[in-house]
Amino acid sequence: MAAMKKTICLSLFCLLVSPPVGQQAHAGETPETILIRQALSNDVSGYRRGDSELTLKTYDERFVAYQGHANGDPRAWTILHENRDALAKQIYADLKTHRYEITRTIPKISVRTTHAFATTIDSGQVIDRASGATTPVQIQRLWTFLKIEDQWLATAMVSDLGDSLLPAADSGTHDGISDLLQRESQAWEGGNASDILGLFDEHFTGYNGGMTFKPGTWTIAFSGIEEMGKWLDKRLPYTQYDLDRKILHSAVGPSGNEGLAVTHETVAIQHTAGPAKHQKERYVLWTMSRRSGSWKITNMLYDIGLID
């Protein structure tokens, strides 16, 4: 009965937030994409109205913002804000000093059960409240969402995402991140599902990049560790993994609680039921957090299309 009530409430809400006749309709729209679209609209409406509370409604407590530096190659990305509070401080400051005359288009929303990602393009201008000087804005963003109690909240965002691969500055290796990724690699070779899953955040998202760096063709492969656990239970009894991983880039935030990394690896499997071997090389983008004490993987994007 409770579930039925929830469904009715959700349907009513979708009906209320769905665009009226005459406004833009979106092909393939579902109740979930409508809700995510609404969350993204709240964010931009808050900026336009100077209403920080409305903007902040979009963000989950564990929100992390990454700076893309106008580069599609995540080897150039860094950590911008490590949590919602840090973001809030920035929003308060921005709205105090600037007005935002921007509109947002949402080219892509992809949903799998309780996890989703979206891309946005904001365009318009930002006006300095003191001087009246205007700055044109054209900015692409990549967002990840998690559905919590019927509400979609942003858990991460890459700001200033580039649509081409530009050079990236060399970065040092962070011991914590390096250790986490090496342990993850070893856990695969050990073939123990709980050893692998123990290194992932409960709500992590696994993506398949389909050999491109543009999110438009990415898909969500895993929504949380429960789903990945079911896969491992099916996969590991029949396969032996071999992983050769090299960390190409890593970055941590100002407080050292959030990180990201890019690896290049050769992954191979040997089937236990026969002689077939499958092997490939891939780039993987990782994000990780140690808000729970130890480093855990929060996002993993297999087969992102990068070039050496």
Add this chain to the structure above:
Amino acid sequence: MIAKRLTCLLLFSLSACSTTEDQVVDLLEQMAAHPIDSPGWQQAVDNLATIGRPAARQLIARLNPGLYVGEDYREFRDEQEQLRTGCAQALGRIKPRGATAALKDRITAAYTENERTACLWAIGQIGYSQVGIDALKVQLKDSNPVIRIHAAIAIVKMDDNVGDDEIEAAFTDARLAPIALQGLEESSYFGVPLLMRLSTDGGPQQQALRQIIDKVKDQLVTQLTAEEPVHRQRAANALGQIGDPGPTQALANLLTDPSNQVRFSAAAALATLDQAQGIDFLFQALRNTDSILRANAVKFLAEVQSQSGSVESQLISALSAEAPLARAGAAQVLGQARVQTAIASLIEATTDKTAEVRVNAIIALGQIGTGQSRARLESLRTDDDATVAYYAEWALGQLGPS
């Protein structure tokens, strides 16, 4: 007590389902663990085909790229190819009609050649469906000739000849000819008309074509005893087209088949082979008071005459038979088969004392359409019998202006 039995039955059913599902999962893993076409991979395909329809749902699911996420994730494209190709092959042997919709989505250029050819083959094996044949026709325009020949063969298996030119062209290509030959061998009775045409037109691969015809003939003889009447009927028809007297006795055995269509097809095949049993059967039916049997006799005799000319003299003689039904039926067949040598006899039959014979002779003359009968037809426009006069007018219309 009943409730207990029902519970046991339910539990048994559930455990049986689970066992089959587990078996399918193990075989799919075996398929993923062996390269395509290796003995281990082929064994997995064979065993899945043996499980049959209970495995179909899981096999159809593996065709879909959207499946390979979440708990069914497989990160290697070549592993997915092994599974998709094997599942398509197994489905082609199980032949669940519902699989065509999923298979036809995997024959496009987005998939590998192995996957596409396996799905094309499976669609052909499953047989005719509008959605299937529409998708196959699109692939006849593919840039890859291997895909085109597989599409053309699948179309033949659906009893359509739109891909025949593609198959004919394949016989001049060393890589494609074996695919075409194997496909025609698998096409059974549907491939016979094309096989016979290719084997008599003096093109390439004549020896190979004759060998395939011999193999198909053996398959068809086996199919004469198939459970489904439609298989027996089509096999008999095809054997008549092949024209080899070897299976005469097997065809004769079908003259007492419970199915009308099978009996007539067997008789027509025998008549095409110039066998008296078949000819007698059809002419007896031509005299039968049952109008359905007579209609069948006319239809099949017309086919035999058009195909082989083997009953021409008997048909002309039958215009003088004692039974009016036989005379009328013979006139119908001669008209439908447009037998030019029967014109004089048909003109003579327009003087028959039975109006039905006169009517059918007039219609036949109209169908043959020769000016030789014009004078006689003109005189029949004023026949006392209104139907005779009506058809004389019609037949003159067929001849056109003098």
